[in-house]
Amino acid sequence: MTSTVPFVRVCALSELEDDTPHRVEVDGVPVSVVRTEGEVFAINDICSHANVSLAEGEVEDCQIECWLHGSSFDLRTGKPSGLPATRPVPVYPVKIVGDDVLVSVTQES
Numbered sequence: 001m002t003s004t005v006p007f008v009r010v011c012a013l014s015e016l017e018d019d020t021p022h023r024v025e026v027d028g029v030p031v032s033v034v035r036t037e038g039e040v041f042a043i044n045d046i047c048s049h050a051n052v053s054l055a056e057g058e059v060e061d062c063q064i065e066c067w068l069h070g071s072s073f074d075l076r077t078g079k080p081s082g083l084p085a086t087r088p089v090p091v092y093p094v095k096i097v098g099d100d101v102l103v104s105v106t107q108e109s
């Protein structure tokens with residue numbers, strides 16, 4: 001698909017608790033929606049190291065930590081801050097409209 005991917009409503013802003021990842025699926029893609037430090041971020045829910053849900057990890061300093069081996073991923077860029085993960089996790093644009101949280105998932109390639 002080459003057309004621009006629309007934003008999809010994933011949850012209500014009031015459903016999100018600070019620093020508590022909320023797992024959703026957008027067009028079949030698992031996404032962790034995280035409200036922290038006054039902003040909302042969307043990051044692919046699967047760790048780049050192994051097939052593990054990041055939504056089960058902890059959020060601190062605008063990073064989400066993979067619970068299995070401890071790599072943390074920057075919620076703004078998806079980049080890992082340390083081993084064992086070396087590849088970034090995709091992050092997605094978020095829009096807030098009223099109390100709705102919308103995410104646009106664009107497929108890589």
Ligand code: FES
Nearest residue numbers: 047049050066069
């Ligand atoms: S599975 Fe996430 S760091 Fe290993």
